[in-house]
Amino acid sequence: MPAIIQKFLALDPKRVEFRVRGFDLAEKSHEERLEAIGKAFLRGYNLMLAVRSFGEIDQALAQESDLLRGFFIEGGAMGSALVDSLPFRKPMLPRYLARFGTRFPILVHAGVGLTISKLSWREKGILAELDPFYRWLAYDGRGYHNMYFEPEKTLAGPTHMLRGYAARAYDQGAGRGIWFISGASVEKAADTIATMASERRPDLWAGVGLALCYAGPAGSREFMAAKKLAGDHAADMATGVALAGAARIKDQSLSPETREGITALWGITPEALAERVEAARLAIASSQPDRGYAIWRDKIAGEFVAQQSA
Numbered sequence: 001m002p003a004i005i006q007k008f009l010a011l012d013p014k015r016v017e018f019r020v021r022g023f024d025l026a027e028k029s030h031e032e033r034l035e036a037i038g039k040a041f042l043r044g045y046n047l048m049l050a051v052r053s054f055g056e057i058d059q060a061l062a063q064e065s066d067l068l069r070g071f072f073i074e075g076g077a078m079g080s081a082l083v084d085s086l087p088f089r090k091p092m093l094p095r096y097l098a099r100f101g102t103r104f105p106i107l108v109h110a111g112v113g114l115t116i117s118k119l120s121w122r123e124k125g126i127l128a129e130l131d132p133f134y135r136w137l138a139y140d141g142r143g144y145h146n147m148y149f150e151p152e153k154t155l156a157g158p159t160h161m162l163r164g165y166a167a168r169a170y171d172q173g174a175g176r177g178i179w180f181i182s183g184a185s186v187e188k189a190a191d192t193i194a195t196m197a198s199e200r201r202p203d204l205w206a207g208v209g210l211a212l213c214y215a216g217p218a219g220s221r222e223f224m225a226a227k228k229l230a231g232d233h234a235a236d237m238a239t240g241v242a243l244a245g246a247a248r249i250k251d252q253s254l255s256p257e258t259r260e261g262i263t264a265l266w267g268i269t270p271e272a273l274a275e276r277v278e279a280a281r282l283a284i285a286s287s288q289p290d291r292g293y294a295i296w297r298d299k300i301a302g303e304f305v306a307q308q309s310a
Contacts (some may be wrong), residue, residue: 006050009049011045014124015042016035016038016039016041018183023183029288030185033067034184036067037071040052041071041072042238043064044072044073044074045079045082047076047079048096057076057099070214070247070253073104073111074111074114075112076100077093077107077110077111078114078141080092080093080095081115081122093112096108101131104247106134108242109130109136109138110140112138113140114142114144121284131289136169136293137169138169139170140170140173140176140207140284142173143169143171143175144176145177146174146175147174147175148180148241155192155196165294167295168203169203171206172205172210174207175186175193175201175204175205175210175211176208177207179207179211184215184218185220186225189208189226190230193205196231203236205233205234205236207240208230209245209254210240210241210244212226215259218258219258220261222261223241224264235302235304238265238266238301241261241298242266242273245258246278267307276300276303280296280299280303284299
């Protein structure tokens, strides 16, 4: 890509700093962690504007910590989809999906959604390239983007005229964004969700669960506080935790703190939970790939309810 175009499309790491975004002030360690996540995302994104080979991506990925690898890949997914919108380029997204989609399926598909937020005219073309099961996560990425960069509008407004499960997936992403704008505070996240329409809350809590577990920082106290504050939507929150925990197991990046939180919430080891999550996905994806993600979430939520009643 010509240097002038790279410079135009590149994103400044300062864009994710709390003082720039105007997010709720958090504990200093929380703020530093969430900013580090945002900067890892932008490293992945910016690299895709200049990269010449997947070997360069692999080398850069190897330099990222366990916490940040997935976010680096998420940013790269956004960058690869954006690069494909430029003329006279060999398509990058299909190759990116082939290389990283199995190891980081949630992060890759959500990352693509951030591009759709910027290039809505490419939505149909991008969705056609995604895995039918995971493609709903592109709408999750769109919701996350809008909550992160346009919180006031996203908190109050409709989900951009989305219909059906796309609107629900969008709100799951918005829930992930709430975790960031709340400074990784379960209590502030709960207060924010309480101001939003009641029909959106199950999916918002699912997104908070995902971010609580995958981004953190959170341990047993935060996991159990989220369960209590989610109330009737505790199973949705726990579903987000299950999906994020399984993703961490797949990437071999689960921290002791997160392990403790998952075990406290679900009452089983993260490995056992990840096996359940993956077994359910395989069974559903083989028979109903287009509706599979929605069915998957419902099944996991049902297992949490049964676990709590046992």
